[in-house]
């Protein structure tokens with residue numbers, strides 16, 4: 100036990116010294132959710148500072164950034180994906196710093212099209228088809244509507260990341276790696292020399308990144324996620340800096356755990372739909388605990404991602420009856 104503890108302490112110190120070597124400052128922001136924090140990062144280069152991700156737009160986030168950027172020349176703001184806890188404060192932070200904002204074109208587009216009242220007003224229709232009780236469908240749509248406040252104003256997109264592009268974070272060069280799954284336009288940053296990856300929400304320690312189907316044009320986010328995990332596995336990354344939780348060693352061990360988790364989940368989902376079920380019924384059988392409205396959004400999205408993966412893999416069928424989709428195992 101004591102030896103274990105010593106090993107953990109030493110590894111944590113190595114981790115901190117790696118961040119130091121890379122010149123990375125972690126800015127951890129509190130979040131008002133079950134997932135209670137997000138890590139943003141800062142690093143100083145020759146001409147000024149680069150910031151990775153911005154947090155939610157609220158007064159607390161603003162106060163933290165005011166403190167962090169005081170006296171610094173912020174040249175660049177890299178946004179890893181369009182989710183509110185990463186993208187939300189980007190517009191305001193751009194106004195505060197005059198920084199150039201970079202993001203993938205896919206997620207720049209997603210931010211504009213998903214955090215948008217036209218899209219949100221369509222949501223209850225999708226949720227009713229998923230078999231949700233009417234009231235719950237409206238509550239979830241309202242929760243999305245609330246999210247708009249935490250992601251506006253939108254930034255001006257100055258640059259779109261391209262796959263394999265080299266970008267500077269502090270004094271080190273990183274390769275932009277496209278890793279769709281958790282978000283369609285999610286990017287990671289990889290430094291080959293140190294074998295370090297900013298994994299953002301693609302690979303997280305302790306929790307499995309949410310893989311949701313959002314009724315959008317991305318039809319099979321779980322398949323994309325599996326592909327992106329295999330892609331990163333090829334790099335055999337030694338040190339991983341995630342956007343939630345602490346940096347850790349050994350990406351591939353964690354990747355194998357994540358793959359196993361989803362394979363088990365797919366198996367459970369198949370078991371549930373041996374009896375024909377709506378998305379909502381399947382979700383209730385898979386997540387056997389009370390969920391807040393906010394959590395339900397993700398639970399429904401993830402259940403749908405699993406069902407659609409199975410359907411597109413030919414393992415189940417979907418049929419529209421009385422305005423609801425029913426899934427049944429082959």
Ligand SMILES: [Zn+2]
Nearest residue numbers: 182184300342
């Ligand atoms: Zn996140």
